[in-house]
Amino acid sequence: MMGGNQLHRTDWISAFPFDTRCFVPAGDTIIGDGCWIGSRAMIMQGVKLGEGAIVATGAVVTKDVPPYAVVAGVPAQIMKYRFSPDAIQKLLSARIYDLDEKVLLKIRENLQSDNVDALIEFLQNHTA
Template sequence: QSRGDTIIGDAVWIGMRAMIMPGVTIGEGAVIAANSVVTKNVPPYTVVAGAPAKPIKTRFDPETIDKLLALKMYSWDEAKFNALRSFICGNDIEQLIIAESNYKGGECH
C-alpha cells in the first residue's frame, strides 16, 4: 500500500545517512540532521533531528518564514536570481524584499 509521494522542497539540507520515509513532505529551507529518521512532515525552515526526527528549532521567526515563502524565490528565472544575488546572499531579508519589489526585468531600481 502506497503512502503517497515523498516531496522535498527547495533549498533543503539533508544530512548524511538520514532516512526520509515514504509520503513525507519536507518544506522549503528545512534542515534534516545526519542519521535522522523522518516519519512526519517537516515545516518550512525547520531543523529536525533524531530517530524519529523531532523539531529542534526554526531557522527564522514565523513572520520571516512567511515573508521568505511569499517571495517564491525558487521560481525566479536566472536573470532575476542573478540580479538579486547580493541581496539573497546578504543577512538582511527586509532589503531582499525591497529589492525584489523594485526589480524590473533585468535590474534592480
C-alpha cells in the same frame, strides 16, 4: 536514503515479499525547494519537507517538516526554525524558487545573508 520499505508485511506469517501484493503505498515523498538533507538521513515515504527545511545528518524523518524548520534525531523532531514566523511567511510569499535565473543572479548577495527584509525590498524595487 528513502525509508519505509512497504514490501515487508509484518501482519503476514512471512515478512518476505513473495510477490507485489505486499506493497502498501504510503504516498509520495516531496522535497521542497532549498532543502538541505544531511548524510545518512532517512526520509520515510509520504513525508513532505517544506521549502528551506534542513534535515540533520542521520535523522529519521517520519512526519512532515514545515518550511524553514531544522529537524534532527530518531525520530526527527523540530529543533528550531531558521527564521521568525514573519520572515518565513515573507520568504514563502516571495516565491524565490520560481524566479528567473537572471533575477536569482541579481539577488545572490541578498540570498547569502540572513536579512529577509533587505531581500524582499530588493525584489520589490528591482523585479517589478
